[in-house]
Amino acid sequence: MKLLAHIRSKSRLKSTDDTKTDEKHLLKRPASDVWAAPDPTAAFSAPLLEELLSYVCPHSRDDTYTSCEESMVDGGCMLCDMRDLSQCALVNQQWFKAAQNLLYHNVRIDAVHYCDREEEVAKRRTRSPFVGRNESPKDASQERLQFFSRTVRENGFLADKVQYLKIAYMTRESCMSDIARTVSVLRNLLYVDLPDGVYRDEPSSNTLKQEVEHCTNLGYMKYVGGAENSFQSLAHSRHWRHLKTLELSHLEVESSTILEVRGTLDALREVKLTNLAMLDDSIFGPSINGSLPPLAKLTLQDIPNISADGLIAYLSQREAKENLTSLSIANTGISPAEYHRILASAPYLTNLEIVENVSRALPSSALPFLASRSLRTLHYEISNANSSPRGLKNPADSYYSYLASSILNGSLPSLSNLYALSTTLPILLVPPPRPAMTGNRTGNVPSPLKLGITRPLTLYTKTISELEWDLTLIIPPTSLDRRLSAMNIGPMSLQGPQLSPQWRDKGRESVMVGNGFGGFLAVPTENTRPGNAKVKKRQDSGAWMG
Template sequence: MRKRRRRFDRNGDPEDVPSVRLKLLCRTLREDATRLGSRVCFFKTPYMLREGAQADLARTIAVLPHLFYVDLPEGLYSDDPAYATLRLEVEARCPNLQKMTYRGGSERSLARLAHGRIWRNLQVLELIKINMDPNILRQVLGALRHLRALKVTESKTFTDDVFAYNEMLPPFPALQQLVLTKTPGITSVGLVEYLSWPEARMTLEDLSLVKTGVEIPFLHEVVIAATSLKSLAVQASVDGPFRSGSHTQRLTSGSLETLRFEISSDSNANAYSSAASTYYTYLASSILGGGLKNLRAVYVLDEDFADQLQGLPPPPLPRAPFAQGAGLRPQSSGSGMSMMSTSPRAGFHAPPPNAANSDLAPPRRPFAPSAPASNRFSSNNPFAGTGSLTHTLEVFAKRDEAMNWSFVKVSPDAALAPSSSRYSMVGGMRHDRPVSAYGLGADVASQGWNTPGARRSVMVGNGAGGFVAIPPHEPAGLRPAGEGLWPH
């Protein structure tokens, strides 16, 4: 009945719609558990619902024997005594779960996995603030024969000892995806020892290192050892410039396709320090050196990184608008290209009248041996003297994590094209929209790095404070010729 604005008889309190829907779903599944309950593989519930409707959640799970993934209350992951009955129900009724999370306080339940009696088919395992003996953790991981993805967050006991060879313990499983976040005990030595095992070296495809003990000058050892690596994510805060030595080499990989290289200056460092820029110089030299031949996308926290790949000088300092020659780049001696700029910040400047017959050659690259030395690439830099870009590369850059990604498509012949073709959002791309993966590795397959904020599409306003609706997906063959991504 429609509610009326009266002083009395307001039709009672409104009912909790999510709880009612869960009761109806539970009744439907329990009435025909053989035909309907056995077909359910994923069970997603809102946060407030699963936290307050434990009884209905347990009654529903009891008739879903083939579940691969289920949303459970947060207290169950940390062995809260209030959720002990629900945990026993899940262990008994859902033996085929493929993803499970353990939080701090659930070390005893995690150790039970080593006996191989519950959840033997786990494929994705997430450990949050787990502190337990590395030998026990090694036995747990060795018992999970189907494990393919592991995510460890904020663990001080997860160190290189977990990867160490031990005849009394099963080997560390060969993982396809490994995400390590805030694990200072993991260094390049432990990862190289793990990747020395041939099966692990050929299986690992996604590796994420967020604030770990792996130092950037030693990152090349891990990249070289992981011969099948396709996606690498590195995030670190540095307090000093890049320190190179006789052991330091450029990044080299024949399989790496996506690289997230997010290096920022430490909060305690000088606000005007350029320590992080030296790390991006090292990355640019690795790309221009030809060591990353299959690299197609790179994410950096440096807005000038695309200019480094094209060999452009750094942008000029801001000057007063009334100053003579404001907005023009200073001309360099011995170069005829100083009269034209392809940088997106300086725009296009027409050459002076006396330069009508000058050669329009691309700007010299500071990595080339014949190029004059600059402040960023001085003669003391061991990574200077590299070649030119050999393949097209997509660069996603931003200044800090609070900003949105800007997309730049850099190609070897981009210097010969107008600047608008280099620094523009590429429209009309035929990539499919991302599909949500419910539970199985969606948050450990480096998807936390490839957030929806780093997209090639453009948000189009509708004039009323919102955005134009997403067009329906149509096969490429049914789309009329000449029609772009957004229909008329």
């Protein structure tokens, strides 16, 4: 009996082992035997998949030559977007390549999260093991820059993908050596955020600037007061031949020097000239050193010796007038009463920015209206140079009346966005509605052509002392409104303090919809900020960096 019990126990153990073996075998079955849902993105081309993933991380498509602070994407957190995009890379090999191209095309080294997660990771940085007993918390932004530098220095394939490197201000000012080591291997770099010392030729930035000079594809460079010698040497050096955007500020250079340097920059398309006391109209005319090339964007700021005649002479060239689409003029020798001449000389201009301080009203003689069929965005920021005595009309009011007359006359038919330092401009453009008629509905409604507003106009207004813009949306009446309306009114308007364009929160936005009988239906909007979403806590070792 003992023998049978012993044999039975062995057989039982054997059956148990066989069961475990079968389970192991099932676990090791090839993946082809397991049914899986087909991947709908398998047939997508690489460009299409990159375009779709760019919505996860919008700043990856930012190809502008603007700094990290100026190129912030509204409504999201850039660091969180990069984390989400890196998670997408884990789906399969196709997604990995697409996400990798986006992540390394435009690299951002941000200092903080722009969402609630920053409060969480800030607490983690103050705990061990991230902080020693007698040490201060680590600088997360500097750690990110060092990790990125090590990655591109060890992997030339990834280094060649980087074209835009945007670094937070405090990081680029305190980590010049790390930036120099990083830039030295980025052969296809088009733009990089640099410390201010590089633009001023400070001795402490010489090493970094020498490394940047090896980036022959660089598209943006700036020279500030103190870098006169470096700027003049650009006319004889062979680096940065592909510059597209050049910015000069507070330099003691003459127009002939600028034209001489321009002769070596054939790809130049955008020029910004700020506070150049020695500059005059000779910068526009042809000389022995050449002339300004056909530019797409021209910015003139705080240059008192430039006149309207010199700018119009430049625009008299056929290539110059056909290429110029954006013009910005602030505090120059060009009078606001002469802008109708400039608009007439620039038929393809789509963006115009005017910033002037005036002490006299417009002349009483009739001026031609501001007229342009191509202008879409207008910054008309006219302010008073001095405070007017009590009881006298402000000189700037006459300029806004002139602007309103030009718009209502139909001289700016393509205008969509208007910025003005006047709180009375909405009243000038939208007259108050007349009371509705109760008995007779045969009232005549003015045609939108007579009002000169044939398309929706977004008007941003404020006073010079305010920081935020007030939004007024002016919508011309449609044919349906004319048939159903019982009032003799102008365009519909959303007036009052609304949404600042810099704000991400649209909770204050309101919508007014006409009901067809002279009234309005209020439709509230409910929007939540993407950055306010709760973030799931992660306990990985690098969570303190965000």
